[in-house]
Amino acid sequence: MSLRIVVTVKYVPDATGDRHFADDLTVDRDDVDGLLSELDEYAVEQALQIAEDADDAEVTVLTVGPEDAKDALRKALSMGADKAIHVEDDDLHGTDAIGTSLVLAKAVEKAGYDLVISGMASTDGTMGVVPALLAERLGVPQVTLLSEVSVEDGTVKGRRDGDAASEQLEASLPAVVSVTDQSGEARYPSFKGIMAAKKKPVESWDLGDLDVDAEEIGLEGAWTKVDSATERPARTAGTIVKDEGEGGKQLAEFLASQKFI
């Protein structure tokens, strides 16, 4: 029986760009180019490796996001995923983590799955909670923040490097997994992969297809409210000295003046 893997990928503003908030205090997606969140590339990579090791597997990439989020799906398809699902709806603007997890859960269920693989965190929101929320909603085990993952005989195993200890985890499928950037370099799309991606199917679903109540999503439906966003004042220029043999001593003098020594 085929192993159905769904990878959740997010389209985010490029972290190296000058990111801002829009007037409604949502993430401004107009001024900075978007891309597939780099941390979700690791999820795509692990999905492809698990699929390669399985007898028969299919990798579907899923995003919830605006029109341009198709770029993120294309990138994942060109890395080697088989097909894509784009959940797009004007009512989604401003949806928070709880709402996003609802839409993702409905979409994952509609697509059919044995294994969901997510990134460790999105590079814009950086909450790192959607995979746990997804597991809670789907009622399946969460096997998250793995730096190593494998699937065999309907069981997912992995290593989670926590603060106090490194843990070996194990759960039966279906399950939700998330992987860290320690899980292994993500592959670059090959030219062949890029060409092939153009012919791969991308389905578009809206909230009607998913039976999601508009009250639970969007800016109005959000469970949290941002009241203000203030740009942090640039740090005032400090003192910079060139080491002419006394740099270490000068630095010590500075630290002493600040009472650190």
Place this chain on the structure above:
Amino acid sequence: MAEVLVYVDHVDGAVRKPTLELLTLARRVGEPVAVALGNGAGDTAATLAEHGAVKVLTHEAAEYADYLVVPKVDALQAAVEAVSPAAVLVPSSAEGKEIAARLALRIGSGIITDAVDLEAGDEGPVATQSAFAASYTTKSRVSKGTPVITVKPNSAAVEAAPAAGAVEALAVTFSDQATGTKVTGRTPRESTGRPELTEAAIVVSGGRGVNGADNFSIIEALADSLGAAVGASRAAVDAGWYPHTNQVGQTGKSVSPQLYIANGISGAIQHRAGMQTSKTIVAVNKDPEAPIFDLVDYGVVGDLFDVVPQLTDEVKTRKG
């Protein structure tokens, strides 16, 4: 006064510092009621009472160590149902955020993660957060349900505020999901004897410029002279020079010490994301154009192999 639940992060009964900081913040919003789970839960009470916990709800069971996250969510949910708190505060560790998120979903609440400050507001607690690699500061609040908020280490001072700290057993029934993810093995991290990276008052970090695992002894020597924790950039970690647990940045730890010393680190946005809110920032880098110099209070353009050992010697001399 309304009660505020505080989730206790402890190791076999030894309460970790971020939890004590949470108690400080919790007192601004209500009366702290602590929830301590797992092995040694009862031993946390004295410390928690000293820092303002009016009550300590405890529950010990093997499930907390043997299965991932969900047993703790079950217990915290039981505590919410028992207390009906005005808010739930959880330390912002990777696990803390996952526990908080699942709890929020279950009790029909919103969640705010990685708050760096918290104050009382007319419509419930207001959380301060940093966004976009700390280039923005936002104020937000939970608008539905009981606010569930995770708070980063070093967000408040630990204050003594003796309270009753009466220990009460929490009744917990584990859900069907509780045993879904089994912990089949655990390798505790070896202690280095240095302060915890996220809790340290001073962090000394090394990057690609350190150029080799052995050379990290130079960074460690400076750290030890200052009583500091050691950090590393991802480039140094990826090269295998220093453990990933010490990585500072977007996919490592975020730190907010009184003093951050970056050595041989360029200052990429993903690194800045984890250290930009440090109070005082110092850098040693041989490239005067390195972006890290945009952040510093004091910078030395020079070779770290000259500057750092000289600094270490000078610190030792001055400290006598």
